[in-house]
Amino acid sequence: MGQKKLSERAIEWGASAVAHASILIIALIFLFLFAEGYKIFAYDDPLHIFFGTDWQPTSQNPRYEMLALIVGSLVVTLGAMLIAIPLGVGCAIYLSEIAPPHLAEILKPIIEILAGIPSVVLGFFALVVLAPLISLAFGVPSGLTALNGALILAVMILPTIETISEDALRAVPKGFREASFAMGATHWETIRHVAVPAAMPGITVAILLGFGRAIGETMVVLMATGNASIMPTGLLDPVRAMTSTIASEMGEVAQGSAHYFALFMVGCILFAISFAVNLAASMIVKRGQNS
Amino acid sequence: MIHSRDVNLWYGRKQVLFDVTLDILANCTTSLIGPSGCGKTSFLRCINRMNDIIHSCRVSGEIRVGGIEVYSPKTDVVMLRKKVGMVFQVPNPFPKSIYENVAYGPMIHGKNDRRKLDAVVERSLREAALWDEVKDDLQKSAMELSGGQKQRLCIARALSIEPEVLLMDEPCSALDPIATAKIEDLINKLKEKYTVVIVTHNIQQAARISDYTAYFYLGKIIEFGKTSEMFEKPKEKSTEMYLTGRFG
């Protein structure tokens, strides 16, 4: 190969420097979290910390056990996924495959507006409107429950799942659909057996990114779920998520205290989960590009 | 086998086919030739109503395939397309395994018995002259095949539901000469069992494989007849010019 121009090499070098810098920054953030977080192991052993359910950081006899928080986060997030996946993917299928173009043009901006609502507004809505309704419908004393959080989180991540799934469906080559129609398949059979399977990597990415967004969300869960750090037994129990725990306790904690280290450890767990989810999503994208 | 009477076709306000009248015989290969944009693809897609999925497209006139009145409102398009298979210009296997590609048609038409599907897959792949190359690894993704193999897979997929007619729109245009020769051999065998209608830009190919040829120009059929006769002594000036390569 001929010699590359100097300017070209400078650009390549710059781009690789930026890419490496961002990896470095991520690694540094994790290191920083972990450097503070691991000190909690001086107060209790990891087994208790990760698998105990007693989170009492400010009592006379403080406990820093995180399972209730982890489960709290997971219950709300998975509940939200259970609602948002069928709705989001269903909307995406409808808009890309079924709806006449002019209708899709009207509906699409509405979903995009949903994505632009600040989460504190959604949280407020859950607190003031949704919670009383849940309390009424299920006969529980307070509607501030995991269910409430899951519902409002579902609304929040719906646009993420819908938009990315729809893009994936629209990217399925026309030739696949034509081949299916030419075999005598109906519209529905073509959607089910050809379009959706071909778009599956993209839909999976949409779901993973939705999950990542839901588990990292703070404001909505803080306002909607009642914030009781007890082990939930069902969707109608109040829960406290990892994010809201950090948000509400970090402000008052004494730096260098056990409580402070414990909150950093919670941060590490969150970080690890969202890192894993994003890594999985980008691996799927990469694999799709190769084939 | 296929009878077309005064078929006109519009995309929006633009008329693309003018009074196309043509009789295609069973168990023959008929090629449609003509310069680019003259409406060959549009006519082909009338026969299995693939034009239905283009919103702006409107068709008048009459087409009969076997006993089916293609454009009658009572016609079941699914039944029609089971009878009239299609192979496209760009090989378009599904991103699934070889087996699933061929089993797709029978499966959506309600054949679920694994042993029967196995038999259909083998028969179709044999008919498409692909069996020997892929029989050891039917679970391999169709995306890993070569271009020519992909196109034969698409032919196998079309044959899996035992159509009577096979429509092919420039099936070799994306292939090299060797893969093209394989497909031409295949088409010569297929006409024993199927009625083949093929669009091609390759005049030698039309001469090699077809019994009848229809020459389209600006949306009209200028000349139709036995390939050997037309290529030897074209009746129309325009046909002669096209065949001798003076335009097109």
Ligand SMILES: Nc1ncnc2c1ncn2[C@@H]1O[C@H](COP(=O)(O)OP(=O)(O)OP(=O)(O)O)[C@@H](O)[C@H]1O
């Ligand atoms: N979906 C469509 N919408 C509008 N016009 C179309 C559409 N498809 C084809 N046409 C027009 O119809 C005319 C005939 O097109 P057609 O594809 O049938 O030609 P063809 O003979 O198959 O050409 P080629 O040899 O290049 O494939 C062309 O002028 C083309 O621009």
Ligand SMILES: [Mg+2]
């Ligand atoms: Mg064409």
